[in-house]
Amino acid sequence: MTVQSAKMALRELSSLEKSLGLKKPNKYSTQGDKKIPVLQNSNGPSLSGIVTIATHLVQEARRPELLGSSAEERAVVQQWLEYRVTKLDNCPKEEIKTILKDLNLYLEDKVYLAGNNFTLADTLMYYGIHHIMVDLTVQEKEKWANVSRWFDHVQHYPGVRHHLPPVVVLRNRFYTSGHH
Amino acid sequence: MKLFVSEGNPHCVKVLAVVELTGVKCDISHVNHEERVVPYLSRPVLPALAMPSGVYLFSPNAICRFLFESSGSESSSLTNQWLEWEATELQPALAQALHMTALQGKRAEAAAALQAPLSFLEQSLRKRATPFLTGEEVTVADIVLWAALYPVLSDSSFMAGEPAQVGRWFERVGQLQACQSAAQAVLRGAGVEALKGYLQKQPVPNFQRRDPRPCN
Numbered sequence: 001m002t003v004q005s006a007k008m009a010l011r012e013l014s015s016l017e018k019s020l021g022l023k024k025p026n027k028y029s030t031q032g033d034k035k036i037p038v039l040q041n042s043n044g045p046s047l048s049g050i051v052t053i054a055t056h057l058v059q060e061a062r063r064p065e066l067l068g069s070s071a072e073e074r075a076v077v078q079q080w081l082e083y084r085v086t087k088l089d090n091c092p093k094e095e096i097k098t099i100l101k102d103l104n105l106y107l108e109d110k111v112y113l114a115g116n117n118f119t120l121a122d123t124l125m126y127y128g129i130h131h132i133m134v135d136l137t138v139q140e141k142e143k144w145a146n147v148s149r150w151f152d153h154v155q156h157y158p159g160v161r162h163h164l165p166p167v168v169v170l171r172n173r174f175y176t177s178g179h180h
Numbered sequence: 181m182k183l184f185v186s187e188g189n190p191h192c193v194k195v196l197a198v199v200e201l202t203g204v205k206c207d208i209s210h211v212n213h214e215e216r217v218v219p220y221l222s223r224p225v226l227p228a229l230a231m232p233s234g235v236y237l238f239s240p241n242a243i244c245r246f247l248f249e250s251s252g253s254e255s256s257s258l259t260n261q262w263l264e265w266e267a268t269e270l271q272p273a274l275a276q277a278l279h280m281t282a283l284q285g286k287r288a289e290a291a292a293a294l295q296a297p298l299s300f301l302e303q304s305l306r307k308r309a310t311p312f313l314t315g316e317e318v319t320v321a322d323i324v325l326w327a328a329l330y331p332v333l334s335d336s337s338f339m340a341g342e343p344a345q346v347g348r349w350f351e352r353v354g355q356l357q358a359c360q361s362a363a364q365a366v367l368r369g370a371g372v373e374a375l376k377g378y379l380q381k382q383p384v385p386n387f388q389r390r391d392p393r394p395c396n
Contacts, residue, residue, distance in 0.1 A: 047257055049264035056257050075246035079239045086267050098222050105220040
């Protein structure tokens, strides 16, 4: 993880805290060369890694449904959280197309990553894919229509967007992208 | 449930060990590395777990976690932290090390690539002073890390100077029958050599990406 993406990770966690309605912001630091985010915990050991910390925040906010409502759904959520940090983060340029193609096929019959319910996987995948979506042309957004539709759902999901600018996804909508 | 595995794929050691340890019922199907099991992924990815609902799990750690949860053991934050570390820190280093050893014959360089994650593991084990990663009991984290490290740590000529606590922990987890039979089923006692076929099909690890210098 570069210094730049470490800053992004901390910003994501702060946005997640807000969207979960956590009143008291947690204290964070980073660890090692790759600047992995670390949650400082006053009454227990610290936690490191963005997925681990995000999962912990959801539990702290008592929103277990965001981690999935059944064992199977929880597994699917964990899988996409892992996908975000292993496949999407630091992905080489030539891999982006494969990721979009696979996601597009996967999302063909789904509203959200875990099916019909919005989960933490949507939030973290949205944060992680935002910089890719910003750079897509109108034609590319149409080509990956299922990804675009999912992305648009998530960016309009109450409380999710926070630190990120909106991305114009569909031709017939008039959002301003970039600075706002 | 149907679990698809392939020979010589180190990730399959993880899931097979967990299936035996938890006793969760699933049909095990041995397929070729090239088999595309998950319909929406462009590249063949194994292991994969097909659920009766039609859902596929294709991340080995998510499969292991799910099997543990199905047998009644939910993972703690500490377990989650180890699984995330394994996927984001250990795996990239291992991919490099295995590639260098099995395909390029560069053993010394491979051992060097693993030094940082192994000393992190050593420090953590020393600090906690418990027999397993998160406490007195084996969790999914121990199995996943053990299986990931198996090809290198089981080869005494490869890791001659492995850190002491890591060595003891590795031996302790390896005493589980489930771990032994999973390693045997996938690697057939051939160590790193058994991985050749699998590694040749993987994208070449991006060595530049692990440049320790911060790039602003």
